[in-house]
Amino acid sequence: MVRGTSLRLVLALVWLIASAAAAFAADDAAYQRARDNQLYSQQGAKTCLTCHNTPPVNLILQTPHAVKGDARTPFAQQGCETCHGPSADHASLKTVDGKLILPPILFVKPKIEGVPVSPVEARNKACLSCHESGLRMNWEGSQHQQNSVACSTCHNPHTPKDPVLVKISQPEVCFTCHAQQRAESYEYSHHPIREGKVVCSDCHNPHGSPGPRLLKEFTVNETCYNCHADKRGPLLWEHQPVREDCTNCHTPHGSNQARLMKEPLNFLCSSCHSSEANSSGGAFGGAHSIPTGPVGSSFFAAELATQRKCLNCHSQIHGSNSPSGAFFFR
Ligand code: HEC
Ligand code: HEC
Ligand code: HEC
Ligand code: HEC
Ligand code: HEC
Ligand code: HEC
Ligand code: HEC
Ligand code: HEC
Ligand code: HEC
Ligand code: HEC
Known part of the structure; x- marks a missing residue:
């Protein structure tokens, strides 16, 4: 008898927890839907900048992405929303259950509780829509793509001097994950990488390569000959x-x-x-x-x-x- 009661109690508890979780999930789903189903705001970047006109966000205005005269750029298209996705409801501060509807694409974990950063796939898609060709021809299947490294792990469009594009600061970006190469760069003999004369991307294409080890060329030797031409024969x-x-x-x-x-x-x-x-x-x-x-x-x-x-x-x-x-x- 006592046993039966406690069993029912446990079952009730389980039901309570499960239904609470379901309600929670339903909330999340409604919130997610609201984020995903927004329209573009009417005035593009101008609207966003009424609230987000502080650094680092507004420093994007000093980058190639903000060149309106160049039809290929985000600012010649949907402005901020070309990357962050349609965000009209966000811009008019609409909420779901008191929670501010955020833009659909978030590149870093937002300050608002319980809203996750967007999946890597979605973040990368925002960039690849314009940058699929050229250096990124072999992105799909590359070591970085396979290991879920996001474009925005290396690039920050909200900075006028993207550190990964500057010789002296690029290695630091790579070293955050490649500790062994950092250690090697301090050994007695090394390519002048820390000295800012040679960069990782002189030998590697971090976006993907048809050769081994993300090398820029098909083979090790072809990569070396780019600078040591006397060894080519x-x-x-x-x-x-x-x-x-x-x-x-x-x-x-x-x-x-x-x-x-x-x-x-x-x-x-x-x-x-x-x-x-x-x-x-x-x-x-x-x-x-x-x-x-x-x-x-x-x-x-x-x-x-x-x-x-x-x-x-x-x-x-x-x-x-x-x-x-x-x-x-x-
Ligand atoms: C009326 C003011 C307002 C407008 C307009 C506005 N936002 Fe926001 N935005 C906020 C507030 C408030 C937050 C939440 C607090 C915060 O994160 O700063 C926020 C958060 C965000 C975030 C998440 C930042 C984080 O780290 O939490 C992004 C991304 C963002 N807004 C992009 C945009 C874009 C793109 C537009 C234009 C379509 C826009 N916002 C228009 C007020 C605004
Ligand atoms: C080229 C694509 C692109 C455009 C255009 C763009 N952003 Fe971003 N935005 C990003 C990326 C990538 C990050 C993450 C930067 C980082 O790693 O710190 C970011 C970060 C942010 C953040 C910080 C929080 C978060 O969750 O992403 C805010 C707020 C934001 N952007 C607002 C704006 C506003 C406002 C505009 C227009 C004035 C704009 N963005 C235009 C790509 C873009
Ligand atoms: C609407 C198209 C578009 C989108 C979306 C876009 N870009 Fe660009 N991006 C451009 C154009 C156009 C340029 C300028 C290219 C040039 O001058 O040759 C550029 C330039 C760049 C550069 C070079 C910047 C420099 O200082 O030279 C980087 C890095 C870059 N984009 C990364 C990104 C990343 C990362 C994303 C996603 C978060 C992104 N882009 C999204 C169109 C886009
Ligand atoms: C592991 C770091 C890393 C990742 C991840 C990465 N990049 Fe890059 N990116 C670089 C470096 C380094 C350069 C400079 C390359 C050079 O000078 O040869 C660069 C250059 C660029 C440029 C400017 C040169 C050009 O091609 O016109 C663009 C645009 C760009 N990356 C877009 C992207 C996009 C889009 C993604 C995601 C699909 C991405 N990057 C992922 C490190 C990275
Ligand atoms: C966010 C972490 C991260 C950053 C930042 C990063 N990488 Fe990687 N990289 C990885 C991972 C994960 C792999 C795949 C696993 C491995 O081989 O170590 C990888 C693989 C590689 C490989 C191929 C290794 C192989 O065995 O085939 C090269 C080369 C490389 N990265 C170079 C770079 C360069 C150059 C930069 C800077 C422009 C960079 N990485 C930035 C995480 C990162
Ligand atoms: C002078 C050309 C050159 C430069 C500069 C260079 N690498 Fe490499 N890297 C190579 C070659 C060649 C290999 C392949 C080595 C092998 O197969 O034994 C390699 C391999 C790698 C690997 C795969 C693991 C390994 O050791 O085999 C990673 C990760 C890597 N490099 C990261 C980097 C990073 C990060 C930088 C910048 C700090 C960098 N490389 C700079 C030529 C270079
Ligand atoms: C990775 C293996 C390898 C390494 C390391 C190596 N060699 Fe060789 N070496 C060879 C091969 C293979 C040949 C061609 C042998 C042949 O044709 O019979 C050769 C040929 C030679 C020849 C010409 C001999 C002949 O019969 O034509 C000399 C001299 C030589 N090596 C000296 C050296 C010296 C000195 C070093 C150290 C700095 C060295 N090698 C390192 C593999 C190597
Ligand atoms: C981007 C150009 C560049 C590429 C590509 C390059 N190197 Fe170098 N290499 C240099 C520079 C610069 C130095 C330093 C020359 C100096 O200090 O006088 C150097 C020096 C060297 C040295 C002598 C180091 C010393 O301590 O004196 C060797 C050995 C070397 N490289 C081998 C290679 C090999 C192997 C490859 C291919 C994996 C390669 N390099 C690719 C630019 C390059
Ligand atoms: C058989 C071994 C061996 C192979 C393979 C080899 N090297 Fe060397 N390399 C040496 C030795 C030994 C030295 C040191 C010479 C000295 O101290 O006088 C050297 C020195 C160098 C130097 C610095 C001095 C100079 O001659 O400029 C460079 C640069 C260099 N090698 C590039 C290369 C490149 C590029 C390749 C591939 C095409 C390569 N090496 C393949 C053995 C080798
Ligand atoms: C004092 C000068 C000298 C030194 C030091 C020297 N060699 Fe030799 N090496 C020669 C001469 C001379 C020949 C023979 C040439 C001939 O047969 O006409 C030769 C031939 C060779 C051959 C090709 C012949 C064979 O036996 O297959 C190789 C390989 C070789 N040496 C490797 C080395 C290595 C490895 C070292 C260092 C451990 C070395 N040599 C040190 C002078 C030297």
């Missing part, structure tokens, strides 16, 4: 790993070895040129050998461990154009 005597992939020996972001080497030079060369493979002798004994000490002696090892030993003779490590450069001496 073709050369009379090619060093095979150079033609294959610069990252056989270099790391792009930072290294504690000089010249962005992946590992200490002696290990690096030896990783491909073992003494067994060099049957003709080469560096590991034979005719030329490293000047002193027999192979296998501790002296030889010490010589090998010394940086640049191989390069003292094989100085044209990227390949040679000299008729007598087969071994990259000149």
Whole structure:
């Protein structure tokens, strides 16, 4: 008997909670509908600016988006609502159950309780309606798109100098998520990224790429040749790993070895040129050998461990154009 009562009590409680939640959801749905079914306000940006005429919001007036004379811009179309969506009811401060109807597209979590930021898809759609081509040709399926990174995570249209478009401030935007590259940028040898001379987007297209790792070009090497054209070749005597992939020996972001080497030079060369493979002798004994000490002696090892030993003779490590450069001496 006692059991039956408590069971009914529990059931009643469950019903109460469930119906309260349903009512809540109904409220949310009505509110959401009201947000989504607005018309465009009559006077566009002018209407919005009567209330939102403070920085940072009004700084958009100093950006390319606010150029009315350019028919392609939001301000030549529906003004603020080109991005934020039709918001007439918002602009006349209409409410649902006392809650101010906000514009349908919100790029950051609004101050009003219980209204979420718009889904990434919806936010990106607002931008892609105008910016689908060009650099964004490969956006769909790109690493950033797949991982729900929004355009507005990197871009802020309400600032006259979008930090991600400025060389010196761009890396900071990327580093907020890419901590490893931040760490690498502090290593002894690095591309002058923090110095503002090279930016991430010199090598990467953050909007998507047909190549690997969001690289700007189809391959690593094509990307490097954009600035290191002298390494492009073709050369009379090619060093095979150079033609294959610069990252056989270099790391792009930072290294504690000089010249962005992946590992200490002696290990690096030896990783491909073992003494067994060099049957003709080469560096590991034979005719030329490293000047002193027999192979296998501790002296030889010490010589090998010394940086640049191989390069003292094989100085044209990227390949040679000299008729007598087969071994990259000149
Ligand atoms: C009559 C005044 C008024 C007008 C006109 C107006 N707004 Fe608002 N807006 C508000 C108020 C009040 C809020 C809620 C408080 C806040 O967030 O600042 C708000 C909030 C917003 C928000 C969410 C901001 C946040 O962080 O919470 C956006 C986006 C917005 N308005 C865009 C617009 C757009 C676009 C227009 C023009 C179609 C517009 N507003 C017209 C008063 C107005
Ligand atoms: C090019 C598209 C675009 C246009 C045009 C635009 N906005 Fe925004 N708006 C954004 C983005 C993106 C953000 C988020 C910025 C951020 O990350 O801080 C934003 C942020 C805001 C916010 C802060 C809160 C929020 O939830 O988004 C307000 C308020 C706002 N805009 C109002 C306006 C008003 C008013 C206008 C017209 C004068 C306008 N916007 C025009 C894209 C736009
Ligand atoms: C109605 C079309 C339209 C919409 C919507 C739009 N843009 Fe633009 N955007 C433009 C035009 C036009 C330019 C100027 C291009 C030019 O000068 O070549 C521009 C320029 C830009 C630039 C370069 C700014 C600069 O300072 O050079 C960025 C970044 C940008 N938009 C990002 C965005 C983002 C992010 C969104 C969505 C929040 C967005 N746009 C929505 C039309 C649009
Ligand atoms: C991970 C950061 C990041 C994301 C996400 C991102 N961008 Fe960009 N965007 C950049 C960088 C960096 C540049 C500068 C590229 C350059 O100079 O080559 C740029 C440049 C632009 C430009 C100006 C150059 C041009 O193409 O005319 C526009 C417009 C633009 N982005 C729109 C968008 C849109 C739309 C989205 C979302 C679909 C988006 N961006 C997402 C980082 C980003
Ligand atoms: C909001 C966080 C965020 C920001 C900001 C961001 N990224 Fe990313 N990025 C990611 C995520 C998540 C991935 C996919 C997962 C991964 O590979 O780490 C990714 C992937 C990448 C990749 C491809 C990695 C691979 O393994 O293929 C590159 C390159 C990259 N980002 C460069 C950039 C650059 C350049 C910027 C600045 C212009 C930037 N990112 C800004 C989150 C971010
Ligand atoms: C000099 C060209 C260059 C610059 C500048 C550059 N990267 Fe890269 N990045 C590369 C190459 C090449 C790879 C591919 C490396 C590989 O496959 O081993 C890469 C790979 C990546 C990856 C994938 C993870 C990894 O290490 O393989 C991320 C994330 C990344 N870069 C982010 C960034 C960010 C953020 C910046 C700016 C701070 C940046 N990159 C600047 C050339 C560059
Ligand atoms: C946007 C131009 C640019 C691109 C693309 C580029 N580099 Fe560089 N690279 C530089 C600059 C600038 C320096 C610094 C030159 C200096 O300090 O004299 C540099 C230096 C180097 C150095 C010498 C570093 C040192 O410590 O002396 C190496 C190695 C290198 N780059 C390899 C690469 C590789 C590999 C790639 C392709 C993944 C690449 N670079 C792509 C501009 C570029
Ligand atoms: C077989 C290993 C190896 C490969 C592969 C390789 N490099 Fe190097 N690179 C080196 C070595 C070793 C040095 C250091 C030379 C020195 O200290 O004199 C160097 C130095 C450099 C330097 C700085 C000095 C200079 O010559 O300008 C640049 C830039 C460079 N490499 C770019 C590249 C590019 C671009 C590629 C791909 C096309 C590439 N490297 C592929 C081994 C390699
Ligand atoms: C990623 C592997 C790799 C690395 C690292 C590497 N090499 Fe090579 N190297 C090769 C290959 C493959 C060949 C072509 C061998 C052949 O044709 O028999 C070659 C050829 C050579 C040759 C010409 C020999 C010949 O028989 O034509 C010399 C000299 C040489 N490498 C020196 C070096 C030095 C010095 C280093 C270190 C700075 C180095 N290599 C790093 C793979 C590598
Ligand atoms: C004192 C100068 C000198 C130094 C230092 C040196 N080499 Fe050599 N290397 C030569 C000479 C000379 C040849 C043979 C050329 C010939 O056969 O005509 C050669 C040949 C080679 C060959 C091609 C022949 C073979 O055996 O396959 C490779 C690979 C090579 N060296 C790699 C290295 C590596 C790796 C190092 C550093 C550990 C190194 N060398 C250090 C002078 C040197």
